[in-house]
Amino acid sequence: MKDLHILPDDLPVPIDDGACVHLEGRKLPSITLASTSGRKVDLGSEVGRIVIYFYPQACAFRDHYSELRDLGATVYGVSAQSPADQKEAVQRLHLPFELLSDGSFELTRQLDLPTFEYDSLRLIKRLTLVAEGGVIKKVFYPVFPPNKNAADVIAWIHTNAA
Amino acid sequence: MKFTLEKVVPWGRSYNEYVNMFTLTETDLTQRILGCGDGPAAFNSEATQRGGNVISVDPIYVFDTAQIRGRIADTFDVVLDQMSKNKNDYIWDAIRSVEDLGTTRMSAMEEFLADYDTGKQEGRYVAGELPTLRFDDGQFDIALSSHFLFLYSPHLSTDFHIQALNEMLRVSREVRVFPLLSLDGIVSSHLPVVTKHFESNDFEVEIRRVSYEFQRGGNEMLVLKHI
Numbered sequence: 001m002k003d004l005h006i007l008p009d010d011l012p013v014p015i016d017d018g019a020c021v022h023l024e025g026r027k028l029p030s031i032t033l034a035s036t037s038g039r040k041v042d043l044g045s046e047v048g049r050i051v052i053y054f055y056p057q058a059c060a061f062r063d064h065y066s067e068l069r070d071l072g073a074t075v076y077g078v079s080a081q082s083p084a085d086q087k088e089a090v091q092r093l094h095l096p097f098e099l100l101s102d103g104s105f106e107l108t109r110q111l112d113l114p115t116f117e118y119d120s121l122r123l124i125k126r127l128t129l130v131a132e133g134g135v136i137k138k139v140f141y142p143v144f145p146p147n148k149n150a151a152d153v154i155a156w157i158h159t160n161a162a
Numbered sequence: 163m164k165f166t167l168e169k170v171v172p173w174g175r176s177y178n179e180y181v182n183m184f185t186l187t188e189t190d191l192t193q194r195i196l197g198c199g200d201g202p203a204a205f206n207s208e209a210t211q212r213g214g215n216v217i218s219v220d221p222i223y224v225f226d227t228a229q230i231r232g233r234i235a236d237t238f239d240v241v242l243d244q245m246s247k248n249k250n251d252y253i254w255d256a257i258r259s260v261e262d263l264g265t266t267r268m269s270a271m272e273e274f275l276a277d278y279d280t281g282k283q284e285g286r287y288v289a290g291e292l293p294t295l296r297f298d299d300g301q302f303d304i305a306l307s308s309h310f311l312f313l314y315s316p317h318l319s320t321d322f323h324i325q326a327l328n329e330m331l332r333v334s335r336e337v338r339v340f341p342l343l344s345l346d347g348i349v350s351s352h353l354p355v356v357t358k359h360f361e362s363n364d365f366e367v368e369i370r371r372v373s374y375e376f377q378r379g380g381n382e383m384l385v386l387k388h389i
Contacts, residue, residue, distance in 0.1 A: 014232040058243035116236045117168040144235045
């Protein structure tokens with residue numbers, strides 16, 4: 001009997017529908033988003049290296065957070081959830097990084113990010129961006145399985161560190 | 163109403179979960195089994211590998227492998243997050259944690275996806291939807307309903323339940339339904355009317371305890387048989 005508690009390494013990923021091919025090289029727009037830290041964050045004005053996890057609901061990347069921080073990256077999670085829902089998630093999941101709310105889909109619209117419907121809600125598909133100096137350098141999409149993505153991001157930064 | 167992928171939240175259970183939810187004995191597993199609403203469960207795939215005889219019917223089988231895999235990837239986080247929020251409504255024993263649940267379910271769904279094209283060609287995955295089944299009278303020995311009837315009680319009427327179970331009894335000599343709870347964790351309000359209906363129409367009706375319990379209190383199945 002196969003062990004269902006371990007996922008095979010060669011798990012097929014969903015087909016890339018090309019919904020993110022336009023993103024590499026794009027500037028992050030200057031839009032102010034509410035953060036779970038209580039402050040407002042404008043991703044377009046971030047000058048350092050940032051890793052942005054876009055996700056539909058919940059974001060379980062805390063295990064790799066310190067490695068990313070050691071690589072000089074600031075980590076943000078962005079979803080269309082309300083700030084209140086994001087605060088609940090930060091507490092429940094003990095997330096060490098800030099979540100930003102794009103509840104108005106303004107950032108999603110300007111970057112033309114893929115979304116999907118769930119139970120009549122519009123949610124942002126999971127994807128990861130690495131940006132430097134406000135410009136998108138690398139896009140991870142589709143992201144699957146979600147728990148493997150952080151390691152891919154770390155490997156990419158190691159190889160491509162400016 | 164058109165059945166669209168946006169309405170689907172694929173979530174598949176393993177072969178072992180099926181065996182335990184429905185107390186499927188070695189003998190049962192040699193019978194002709196129909197799984198109603200199996201979705202992306204691994205039961206059909208593994209039962210077939212073991213020499214069994216299973217047909218699954220579900221509306222999601224109108225979609226292809228890539229479409230189902232894509233939808234699983236989209237919705238996976240949301241389902242797990244909801245489970246994490248409602249953690250106390252489940253028993254974390256056989257499945258140890260929300261992460262473990264994610265891995266277990268994903269393994270089962272991958273097993274389904276790997277078998278899906280072949281199974282479709284072999285007629286083991288048939289697109290269709292209760293309360294109508296395009297099968298012959300008595301074509302099966304056991305018809306199963308996992309996590310559909312009773313679970314979605316607020317969305318499906320008592321009449322729908324009776325029609326669906328009648329249809330399952332038309333194509334099969336025995337019907338098993340698990341769980342008897344609705345999504346809120348309370349025993350379905352349809353259950354008393356449904357059991358009374360089938361008792362008074364001369365079917366053998368039994369509510370049987372099973373060894374499986376994940377949704378807290380969800381450890382019973384309904385068994386209906388032709389007398």
